[in-house]
Each structure stands twice: as C-alpha cells, then as structure tokens.
Amino acid sequence: MSGPDRRSPGLHSLDLRTRFYAELGPVLDAHPDVDVVLAAIGTAPVAAATARHPGRVIDVGIREQAMVGVAGGLALTGRRPILHSYAPFLVERPYEQLKISLGHQDVGAILVSIGASYDASAEGRTHQAPADVGLVAALPGWTVHVPGHADEVTAILHAEAATGRRVYVRLSTQRNDRPRPVDGRIHLERDGAAGAPLVLAVGPMLDVVLDATRDLPVRVAHTSTPHPLDADGLRALAGPTPRLAVVEPYLEGTSAAAVAAALGDRPARVEHVGVPRDAELRRYGTPRDHAAAHGLDAAGVRGRVRTLLAA
Known part of the structure; x- marks a missing residue:
C-alpha cells in the first residue's frame, strides 16, 4: 500500500x-x-x-x-x-x-x-x-x-x-523476537557440524528452541507453514541418516505423517514434541504453566532434544 x-x-x-x-x-x-x-x-x-x-x-x-x-x-x-x-x-x-x-x-x-x-x-x-x-x-x-x-x-x-x-x-500470544520468512519453506536458523541432529521449530516455538538448544550440538531450522510441509527443504537439511526433532505448538505428532513421507527412504530417528495426546490438563493456570506441564517450555524441549542426542 x-x-x-x-x-x-x-x-x-x-x-x-x-x-x-x-x-x-x-x-x-x-x-x-x-x-x-x-x-x-x-x-x-x-x-x-x-x-x-x-x-x-x-x-x-x-x-x-x-x-x-x-x-x-x-x-x-x-x-x-x-x-x-x-x-x-x-x-x-x-x-x-x-x-x-x-x-x-x-x-x-x-x-x-x-x-x-x-x-x-x-x-x-x-x-x-x-x-x-x-x-x-x-x-x-x-x-x-x-x-x-x-x-x-x-x-x-x-x-x-x-x-x-x-x-x-x-495466531498465538507466544511470539519470537523478530520475524522470519513466510514463503512456505523450511529455513536453517542455526548451523552446526555436518551430520548434527536437526531441530525443526514451527512458528512461535523458534525462540524456545533456540534457548533450549543454545549449547547443544544441533542445527536449528524453522518454518511458519507446517502444512503442506516443505518436504524438499526437510530432505535437504536432514541428510541421508536423519536425526530430527519436530517442535510444534499443538498436538504432538501432527506433522508425523508428512515428515515420514518426506524421509521414507532414509533410516530416520524422529522425536515429535508438542502437546501430549494422552494428557489433558484439567487445571487452569497461565499459558506458561500449561507449556511447562506439557514439556513445551525451554526445559521440556531441551530434555526431548537430549533424548534424541543420546539415541
């Protein structure tokens, strides 16, 4: 305009x-x-x-x-x-x-x-x-x-x-400190050693992921368009033997089928991090309380990424 x-x-x-x-x-x-x-x-x-x-x-x-x-x-x-x-x-x-x-x-x-x-x-x-x-x-x-x-x-x-x-x-009340591309692609946010595990953060989970992994030997990528998933971008970043964590601010495993389809020809280890499917929180509290209870704060995400590193 x-x-x-x-x-x-x-x-x-x-x-x-x-x-x-x-x-x-x-x-x-x-x-x-x-x-x-x-x-x-x-x-x-x-x-x-x-x-x-x-x-x-x-x-x-x-x-x-x-x-x-x-x-x-x-x-x-x-x-x-x-x-x-x-x-x-x-x-x-x-x-x-x-x-x-x-x-x-x-x-x-x-x-x-x-x-x-x-x-x-x-x-x-x-x-x-x-x-x-x-x-x-x-x-x-x-x-x-x-x-x-x-x-x-x-x-x-x-x-x-x-x-x-x-x-x-x-739209969410959670947000990142600066804008990222909204072109539908997956973008590398933090590089690392060749073959290092990849953590894919969706939307407003990026800053949480960056905080959670700041001293861990992983690469971090981001997308604001999880569906349809940028399969070509994921394949290019994941490499021939992927170790991947997908961190989404909604139901855990929502992107599992798309990730599996993208990496179906490769021996992949994938951690899907999101709101647990078997844990409805029946207390009120703040959004921060819920994030901590569901493992979607920095400490919870860090624990799941360390599980991937140990695999």
Whole structure:
C-alpha cells in the first residue's frame, strides 16, 4: 500500500492478535473483494474498518457454523472471506461446514484463529484446541500458517488475500523476537557440524528452541507453514541418516505423517514434541504453566532434544 500510512497505531504492536485487527483496514482497502465475517468477537477493534467499508464486515453473532456457511456463500459469488474466532469455535465446532461449505464446494477462505492450544487457559477446556492444525490438515486443499511474529501476520494476510486458497492462520500470544520468512519453506536458523541432529521449530516455538538448544550440538531450522510441509527443504537439511526433532505448538505428532513421507527412504530417528495426546490438563493456570506441564517450555524441549542426542 503506497502513500501515507493510514493504519492504526496499534499495528506496530508485537501482539499478533492486535496486529491482525489493525491490518484488516488496510487489507479491505487493498483488496476490494475481501469481506470479514465475525462471530461476536473483535467487533470493537475493527470498528474503524467497519465504518470505512460498510457492508463488508459481517457479524453473525455467536453462530460459528453459520459464519462458515456465510463465508461459503460469499466465496461462491467471487468474494474473498476472512473468518475469525477462537480456534475451537473456528475449527472444531463448525468442522462439518469447513468440509462441506468450503471444501466440497471447492471455494476458498482465510480462517484466522486466536487462543491457540492453551492461550486462553483460564477460560477452561472450551477455549483450548491443540488438535486444530491436525483437523484442518485432514481436509484436502488447505494451507496452514503458524506465524511467530506480528510482521509475519501482515505479510500472510496480504499475500493470502490475493489468492483463492483455503487457508488457516493460527495466531498465538507466544511470539519470537523478530520475524522470519513466510514463503512456505523450511529455513536453517542455526548451523552446526555436518551430520548434527536437526531441530525443526514451527512458528512461535523458534525462540524456545533456540534457548533450549543454545549449547547443544544441533542445527536449528524453522518454518511458519507446517502444512503442506516443505518436504524438499526437510530432505535437504536432514541428510541421508536423519536425526530430527519436530517442535510444534499443538498436538504432538501432527506433522508425523508428512515428515515420514518426506524421509521414507532414509533410516530416520524422529522425536515429535508438542502437546501430549494422552494428557489433558484439567487445571487452569497461565499459558506458561500449561507449556511447562506439557514439556513445551525451554526445559521440556531441551530434555526431548537430549533424548534424541543420546539415541
């Protein structure tokens, strides 16, 4: 967007959710086919965009299934809908509508969630969705972005607004200290000795991984687009006898099938690090408490990487 910067002052916040709300106005300005569909969330933060573009920000109320149905109808008429809610209300509750109203009709939309796995831990299990990426990835034709910095949110929104793809953008309160590429590829972040194990960090887990492995003999790579996984990039970095840890901020093993397919012709040892599949935390606490309980803080990740090194 050229000319004077008309964006909200909040745009420069490092908070991913704040950046998303602030960027909706510029996205609507730059992409006249984009509409925003909300389900009783974010109304106040996007009030300026609503006033500037009347009729293009639609709040359906607490009706998440209807939100996806409305988006499917808009897409069938050539519009480019952006949908927004907490992850369990955007993915789990209207899952059938994602399958039918978008997937079966073969139309696109951009889903932008907040809450991630346990960002809203104090709200209880209803607001937690560590299985969201796995569910979206099980449907054909979806791309999943997991940004780790507010600048990445801006880049992803504008790039995807110009496509017709089905896209899931997972926003988290956890973030990295600086932005990384959002080109769908796996990028080497920290090199090491030839043949050293590789730790692949997804989205906002990168800074945790860098801290956890700062004195360990491993290489560190990063991607903000875990699905579809950059198989060629992974193969190039993993080498002929891979030892690999994949650290994801959601359900452990979500990327296991894609990793196995990429490395299927090689004798690989892989540790999948994420929210454990057999451990639902039934206490509230803070997101930091949940990360520690699930082994997704620096100490927990370090322990899993040391297991890989010992193998």
